[in-house]
Amino acid sequence: MASAVADRGIALRPHTKTHKSVSLARIQLDAGARGVTVGTLGEAEVMAGGGIDDIFIAYPLWVDEGKAGRLRALLERDGLELAIGVDSTAGAERLARATGGLRRRPCVLIEADPGNRRTGVAAEEAAAVARAATNAGLEVRGVFVHGGHAYGGADAIAGAARDEVETLAAAVDALFAAGLPARVVSAGSSPTALGAAREPVNEVRPGTYLLGDRQQVALGASPPNGVAICVAATVVSTTVAGQIVIDAGAKALTKDLPPYLAGYGTMPAYPAGIIERVSDYHGVVTFPDGAARPSLGDIVAVVPNHACPVVDLYDSFIATRSGSTTGRWPVDARGRSG
Amino acid sequence: MASAVADRGIALRPHTKTHKSVSLARIQLDAGARGVTVGTLGEAEVMAGGGIDDIFIAYPLWVDEGKAGRLRALLERDGLELAIGVDSTAGAERLARATGGLRRRPCVLIEADPGNRRTGVAAEEAAAVARAATNAGLEVRGVFVHGGHAYGGADAIAGAARDEVETLAAAVDALFAAGLPARVVSAGSSPTALGAAREPVNEVRPGTYLLGDRQQVALGASPPNGVAICVAATVVSTTVAGQIVIDAGAKALTKDLPPYLAGYGTMPAYPAGIIERVSDYHGVVTFPDGAARPSLGDIVAVVPNHACPVVDLYDSFIATRSGSTTGRWPVDARGRSG
Numbered sequence: 001m002a003s004a005v006a007d008r009g010i011a012l013r014p015h016t017k018t019h020k021s022v023s024l025a026r027i028q029l030d031a032g033a034r035g036v037t038v039g040t041l042g043e044a045e046v047m048a049g050g051g052i053d054d055i056f057i058a059y060p061l062w063v064d065e066g067k068a069g070r071l072r073a074l075l076e077r078d079g080l081e082l083a084i085g086v087d088s089t090a091g092a093e094r095l096a097r098a099t100g101g102l103r104r105r106p107c108v109l110i111e112a113d114p115g116n117r118r119t120g121v122a123a124e125e126a127a128a129v130a131r132a133a134t135n136a137g138l139e140v141r142g143v144f145v146h147g148g149h150a151y152g153g154a155d156a157i158a159g160a161a162r163d164e165v166e167t168l169a170a171a172v173d174a175l176f177a178a179g180l181p182a183r184v185v186s187a188g189s190s191p192t193a194l195g196a197a198r199e200p201v202n203e204v205r206p207g208t209y210l211l212g213d214r215q216q217v218a219l220g221a222s223p224p225n226g227v228a229i230c231v232a233a234t235v236v237s238t239t240v241a242g243q244i245v246i247d248a249g250a251k252a253l254t255k256d257l258p259p260y261l262a263g264y265g266t267m268p269a270y271p272a273g274i275i276e277r278v279s280d281y282h283g284v285v286t287f288p289d290g291a292a293r294p295s296l297g298d299i300v301a302v303v304p305n306h307a308c309p310v311v312d313l314y315d316s317f318i319a320t321r322s323g324s325t326t327g328r329w330p331v332d333a334r335g336r337s338g
Numbered sequence: 339m340a341s342a343v344a345d346r347g348i349a350l351r352p353h354t355k356t357h358k359s360v361s362l363a364r365i366q367l368d369a370g371a372r373g374v375t376v377g378t379l380g381e382a383e384v385m386a387g388g389g390i391d392d393i394f395i396a397y398p399l400w401v402d403e404g405k406a407g408r409l410r411a412l413l414e415r416d417g418l419e420l421a422i423g424v425d426s427t428a429g430a431e432r433l434a435r436a437t438g439g440l441r442r443r444p445c446v447l448i449e450a451d452p453g454n455r456r457t458g459v460a461a462e463e464a465a466a467v468a469r470a471a472t473n474a475g476l477e478v479r480g481v482f483v484h485g486g487h488a489y490g491g492a493d494a495i496a497g498a499a500r501d502e503v504e505t506l507a508a509a510v511d512a513l514f515a516a517g518l519p520a521r522v523v524s525a526g527s528s529p530t531a532l533g534a535a536r537e538p539v540n541e542v543r544p545g546t547y548l549l550g551d552r553q554q555v556a557l558g559a560s561p562p563n564g565v566a567i568c569v570a571a572t573v574v575s576t577t578v579a580g581q582i583v584i585d586a587g588a589k590a591l592t593k594d595l596p597p598y599l600a601g602y603g604t605m606p607a608y609p610a611g612i613i614e615r616v617s618d619y620h621g622v623v624t625f626p627d628g629a630a631r632p633s634l635g636d637i638v639a640v641v642p643n644h645a646c647p648v649v650d651l652y653d654s655f656i657a658t659r660s661g662s663t664t665g666r667w668p669v670d671a672r673g674r675s676g
């Protein structure tokens with residue numbers, strides 16, 4: 001990812017909500033990332049605490065009293081470049097009030113909606129929010145989108161990437177017409193990152209690409225050998241015919257189940273097994289007659305459907321290479337969902 | 339729950355995987371619970387560390403090398419009564435080997451399957467596993483079942499409770515015929531706890547009843563005013579027509595979605611809102627035309643579909659009474675899923 005976007009002359013600002021790890025963010029920065037993206041104030045605090053000095057909170061934070069104190073403390077760190085997403089005039093004005101009087105204030109990026117229908121204004125309304133932010137005393141650094149509708153399936157990705165580019169182009173034009181140049185034009189999700197890496201986009205924010213997961217492979221966004229994450233599970237019961245039970249359930253794999261996948265994860269060594277049911281600590285895996293299956297007590301690798309919420313269930317990664325353990329990386333921002 | 343089962347002369351051993359909190363377990367013990375149930379060795383370690391001295395791991399642990407060391411350390415605690423579930427001869431023998439030579443060894447309960455089709459042997463096979471455990475040097479304390487098929491819907495509960503009682507009766511008979519009396523006969527889930535609280539059952543293990551959740555209400559297992567848990571969320575975006583976005587997504591509410599519920603949780607103050615989509619940090623809530631909805635910046639209470647995996651996402655409970663904060667209880671066993 002780093003070299004592919006560098007070849008296009010585009011900046012990489014990976015979303016660290018996937019791994020929540022300062023160690024992994026450092027690997028990404030060492031490979032050329034310009035800074036990091038986070039989804040919450042808590043993640044920003046953790047990354048800044050780990051010495052990372054260029055952070056974009058790609059989220060329309062609503063800065064209530066508790067968050068205002070935390071945000072002000074964060075902005076008082078020396079040398080930290082902090083940008084925050086806004087998608088409303090009220091949100092921009094509140095952010096400005098919460099950070100009034102500080103030596104350094106956050107820049108903002110205006111969020112536009114490329115058709116994902118989650119957050120973000122229509123492109124032509126980006127100028128009004130940008131104007132409000134400027135009037136409130138904030139520096140508008142640019143515009144951003146998230147093409148989450150790429151997750152509709154493999155055939156949705158190209159369209160979502162195109163939507164991102166077109167929405168950003170229209171938002172840039174709207175800001176320009178209002179006398180507000182957009183210095184940063186930021187697109188991104190893992191599936192759309194490369195498709196959206198073209199004019200006027202100058203930054204992409206993929207997250208899951210680093211670890212990969214079953215969903216990314218199904219979408220064609222990761223090669224099958226591009227998945228770096230698995231959950232180690234043990235077969236704990238084989239008493240009910242036609243199935244085995246592993247000790248990875250909803251608190252290990254989550255219940256994330258995209259409509260185009262069967263089961264709550266997959267075991268690469270036993271591809272015929274379907275993790276049909278998960279309860280808190282049990283995963284029930286069914287097999288067609290005659291298919292290879294692990295035995296009681298075996299340890300199996302399970303590739304989760306969606307890496308991001310799974311990582312948030314663990315305190316650390318165990319890093320391995322060629323079957324040997326090479327490190328243990330804390331999930332520093334585990335649980336920092338606010 | 340405590341008084342209802344006490345009235346029937348039956349012991350309560352609540353499952354603490356729901357709250358993972360020593361403080362809440364103490365409240366349950368003070369209300370008359372005989373001991374606690376846990377689902378993992380990690381939860382047992384946390385509860386024992388909190389001074390709780392009667393613990394049942396209702397799970398067919400596979401005691402590998404790492405777990406053997408942890409289990410031995412746990413068994414060396416003075417005054418701890420520890421019982422562990424088994425559902426296979428191999429599992430019982432492994433448990434016996436792992437705890438060989440200790441002054442105190444765990445008792446075991448044989449798990450039978452009441453039709454949940456997850457773990458547990460057929461009732462008539464319980465005697466063979468019990469015999470193997472006895473021959474391996476373990477004390478068989480009794481039999482247990484989990485009627486998880488009660489979660490099929492409100493009309494499944496009575497049948498699942500009956501299945502639990504009948505399966506336990508058959509397992510008790512099988513053990514008796516083999517010369518192995520079952521001292522503890524343990525049933526349970528929150529929906530079935532009261533229905534199964536009758537001969538020969540002498541212990542029940544509900545968990546979710548303490549906090550309640552949207553699923554328990556839908557099943558008729560909690561009254562609507564019996565839900566003690568909510569997630570506090572803030573409205574962060576209202577830019578897309580027909581919906582609002584809250585800052586509670588999959589890392590706050592999980593993607594647990596029973597087929598008989600619409601949306602990933604419910605807002606009691608805005609019952610027409612449906613939390614249709616969750617991504618990591620966003621919950622997209624749609625409303626029918628004209629329905630009351632919260633405004634940008636409002637804080638809303640969200641009752642989750644399923645309390646257990648949601649609690650595992652947080653470091654503490656904030657306890658309130660009549661709108662005032664009365665305590666902060668750590669989720670001590672958060673993430674202790676193994």
